[in-house]
Amino acid sequence: MAETAPSWVPRSAWAGIAQAGQIGSPGPAGVTATLLDGFGLATLIAAPGGAAALSDLVESRVGVALPSSPRIVSRASHDAIWSGPDQWLLRAAAREGFADLLEALSAQAAVSDLSDARAAMRLSGPHVRAALAKGVMLDLHPAAFAVGDAALTSVAHIGLHLWQLADGPDGSVFEIMVARSMVGSFWSWLAASAAEFGCRVSIDRAAGRG
Structure with a gap:
């Protein structure tokens, strides 16, 4: 009898822990x-001396300038959250197109997708x-x-x-x-x-x- 491949379904981080x-x-x-x-999340780490160029690139793509101090900067669909010198979290309200955005930003930063x-x-x-x-x-x-x-x-x-x-x-x-x-x-x-x-x-x- 042929085996049926398992069906993998994304599971909320809160599943089985908290409920409405x-x-x-x-x-x-x-x-x-x-x-x-349902949000997209990634870390961005600028190369030495590259924070300004990275901020310009992020702003040109999503309209958010990276904060230079412990702050959050928000726009309609994205947030940039300071997480250390030359390091930020970039959050997208939805994951559609997020992988393509991160690929573009990788030209100016070390990027790691933390959405899950x-x-x-x-x-x-x-x-x-x-x-x-x-x-x-x-x-x-x-x-x-x-x-x-x-x-x-x-x-x-x-x-x-x-x-x-x-x-x-x-x-x-x-x-x-x-x-x-x-x-x-x-x-x-x-x-x-x-x-x-x-x-x-x-x-x-x-x-x-x-």
Whole structure:
């Protein structure tokens, strides 16, 4: 009898770990967690002395100038997030055409596609800072960490990349990105930290950003 080849289906980084619904205290949610899927993500590392040329190339292709400090720069379909001297994350809202873009950028940078290697989440709500303060090793007060700021830090011994977006209807908005292999541990910490405030969980499968 002929064997049937297995059918491989892409699996969300959050599959089997987090799901839509409410966790913790009932009633109005103090924290909203949106699990992000479907985005394209890559690291860009400029050659020595080549950061300006790389930034010009990225801007000509997607309209985003690479930030020179720990910041996130966003346009309609792409974000550039500082991740170290002459290093950035480039995120696309969708993966269509992303491989071709990365091939073009490889003329000016070392490029690595991380689209399936990272998990991302958007957090908002009136108690989002209080929940994050239970483990994030940063001062997230607006006077110290403003809209557009980005940082590499850790929580519960898990490395993460965090940045703040423009305020939404329910207040401050943060995004967090972690290695896919650490999603279970990160979610365990976040669920426990946000439970007292009530946490509403939703899933955005269409894109990586709002």
